[in-house]
Amino acid sequence: MLGMSPQDQTIYVRLLRPMILFVGMVCYALFTWWLVRNDFMQGTREVFLQFAAVWVLGLAFLIAWSDWLLKATDDALVLFRALWCNVGAVGMALLVPDGTRLLMLVIPLFGILYAALHLNYVQVILTVLITLLAYLFFKLGLIVYHPNLDLEFELFSGLAFVGMLGGLSLLSWEVMRLRERLQQRNARLRDTMDRLTELASRDELTQVYNRRFILDVLARQKALADRGQQPFSVCYCDLDHFKQVNDRFGHAAGDEVLRSFSDLAGGVVRNVDYVARFGGEEFLLVLVGAEAADGQQVAQRLAARTRQIWHRFGDDSFTMTVSVGFTVYRPGERIDDLLNRADRALYNAKREGRDRVVVGD
Numbered sequence: 001m002l003g004m005s006p007q008d009q010t011i012y013v014r015l016l017r018p019m020i021l022f023v024g025m026v027c028y029a030l031f032t033w034w035l036v037r038n039d040f041m042q043g044t045r046e047v048f049l050q051f052a053a054v055w056v057l058g059l060a061f062l063i064a065w066s067d068w069l070l071k072a073t074d075d076a077l078v079l080f081r082a083l084w085c086n087v088g089a090v091g092m093a094l095l096v097p098d099g100t101r102l103l104m105l106v107i108p109l110f111g112i113l114y115a116a117l118h119l120n121y122v123q124v125i126l127t128v129l130i131t132l133l134a135y136l137f138f139k140l141g142l143i144v145y146h147p148n149l150d151l152e153f154e155l156f157s158g159l160a161f162v163g164m165l166g167g168l169s170l171l172s173w174e175v176m177r178l179r180e181r182l183q184q185r186n187a188r189l190r191d192t193m194d195r196l197t198e199l200a201s202r203d204e205l206t207q208v209y210n211r212r213f214i215l216d217v218l219a220r221q222k223a224l225a226d227r228g229q230q231p232f233s234v235c236y237c238d239l240d241h242f243k244q245v246n247d248r249f250g251h252a253a254g255d256e257v258l259r260s261f262s263d264l265a266g267g268v269v270r271n272v273d274y275v276a277r278f279g280g281e282e283f284l285l286v287l288v289g290a291e292a293a294d295g296q297q298v299a300q301r302l303a304a305r306t307r308q309i310w311h312r313f314g315d316d317s318f319t320m321t322v323s324v325g326f327t328v329y330r331p332g333e334r335i336d337d338l339l340n341r342a343d344r345a346l347y348n349a350k351r352e353g354r355d356r357v358v359v360g361d
Helices: 006-037 045-064 072-094 098-104 107-118 120-144 151-200 213-225 242-249 253-269 292-308 336-351
Strands: 232-239 272-279 282-288 310-312 316-319 321-329 358-359
Touching: 045 072, 072 098, 072 107, 072 120, 072 321, 098 151, 107 151, 107 282, 120 151, 213 232, 213 272, 213 282, 213 336, 232 253, 232 292, 232 336, 242 253, 253 272, 253 282, 253 292, 253 310, 282 292, 292 321, 316 336, 321 336, 336 358
Parallel strands: 321 358
Antiparallel strands: 232 282, 232 321, 272 282, 310 316
């Protein structure tokens, strides 16, 4: 439903919508009972009470138990409810005297409109056809058990009801077309929002994740690890002597080196892991589910592949190296403590001569 959160939609679909339908049908049944008590119905009270009891109790069953017993989808439940309401409303309307019958037959039209707001074309057509068949069935029974009926009125009232069904079918078709266009527009809007969210989470230069997004990832992974569900490790990476690249070859060369390392890091980790540019020439890798041994292998592989790539700018070429501080998250610690430990390990890697992986305490 438009403008509703997923939680609000669940409440509306599973509780509020069927209850509104049930209250409406109970009010309709009470109104027809008033007609019976004042002798405005053609059937006996016993017939009416039996019919109304089956109708209302059947609707209550569809609302309260069908999802559990029938294992039906929400669309199927809406279809069952619309059909049950329409068949019962048509049956009661045909027990009303001639003068008010057409007024009572307006009620099933709302069932078709209700179906048009929630179901597809085939299901709405099925609702219309079964409503019409129910009308013809009850009409035939009325003629058989009341041979003194005004057949001319029954014919023209039947044609009028068929005409109303046809008109509402066209209106329902327009409603469904409008609903379909709104759904398509909402889908395009969701796609656009997803793309914008993706762009907002990416570093503009390297297209890996940015600092803000990776901090959110760390918060989520911390929550999982603290519940004992999934450990994780981090690699704090810094490209060695990167400033010399900018000074010697220019910032365009430096940008190319950053993009090249980002692609390399993305190829070293798995699909479930994260690579982010943490600032300048610093990168952070979050290795999901990785313990110490596996994480260190990833860090060593990253360092080895980095030094194997040659970068060429004009007539000059060179290789880059990376220093990595590796550490495993300890359940219960703060994210700042984790990053500080990885940063100290990175500092030690720099101090020990760069181009190496150092494990944080």
